[in-house]
Amino acid sequence: MVKEEVVLVNFWSSPFGSRVKIALEEKGIHYEYKEEDIFNKTSFLSTINPIHNKVPVLIHNQRFICESLNIVEYIDEAWTDRSPQFLPSDPLHRSQARFWADFIDKQLYEASKKIYRGKGEEEQVNGKKEVLRILKLMEGELGEKAFFGGDNLGFVDITLIPFYSRFYTWETFGKFSIEEECPNLVAWAKRCMQKQSVANSLPDPLKIYDYIVSFDKYYD
Ligand code: GSH
The missing domain is CATH 1.20.1050.10 (Glutathione S-transferase Yfyf (Class Pi); Chain A, domain 2)
Known part of the structure; x- marks a missing residue:
């Protein structure tokens, strides 16, 4: 089985990044954590989030997903086989x-x-x-x-x-x-x-x- 790439790019104090961490942990998804200093942003951040240039960003197999709530929904759908489901089905x-x-x-x-x-x-x-x-x-x-x-x-x-x-x-x-x-x-x-x-x-x-x-x- 090919190992999945899951990376969270975040800044430690971000409440938005914490949402993503919780979602990944709830589903038991292993991920790599990359700290981005938002006071001294890397050019990498503008590559992975060119529109907002903000954290958090989730990298999943070389795809970049931005905006915390959008990321949490993505996690719910991309790993739909893993419980719990965050959004109700109704x-x-x-x-x-x-x-x-x-x-x-x-x-x-x-x-x-x-x-x-x-x-x-x-x-x-x-x-x-x-x-x-x-x-x-x-x-x-x-x-x-x-x-x-x-x-x-x-x-x-x-x-x-x-x-x-x-x-x-x-x-x-x-x-x-x-x-x-x-x-x-x-x-x-x-x-x-x-x-x-x-x-x-x-x-x-x-x-x-x-x-x-x-x-x-x-x-x-
Ligand atoms: N709506 C965004 C989300 O939900 O992900 C908000 C993200 C956000 O505001 N991130 C802050 C940031 O990257 C850190 S808490 N700030 C850097 C900047 O504003 O340039």
């Missing part, structure tokens, strides 16, 4: 999972940046309000389920959980407690962290905090 449930993943993707990161990069108190307070609104909506969507995917980690879980390692930074900058505001969501996050795939893929929250305070570029 078209309605599939579209709902994609809807929530898209919602998180479009809103959470941008809102959270205002908490630690906001210019002035007003923007910071707005960022905090927006983050809590999003997290509360997600808590409502989770309801009584163990995971967004039901009994197993699914597409929405993989999309959202990487941000858990940023909760400490948001809370410290914003002076609030996510656990007080969204206890069920934090219980869900702790449940996710019990999975090896998640625990192995998320950066240390204190390291993220130190990293974010250590520079003022609009990068993270």
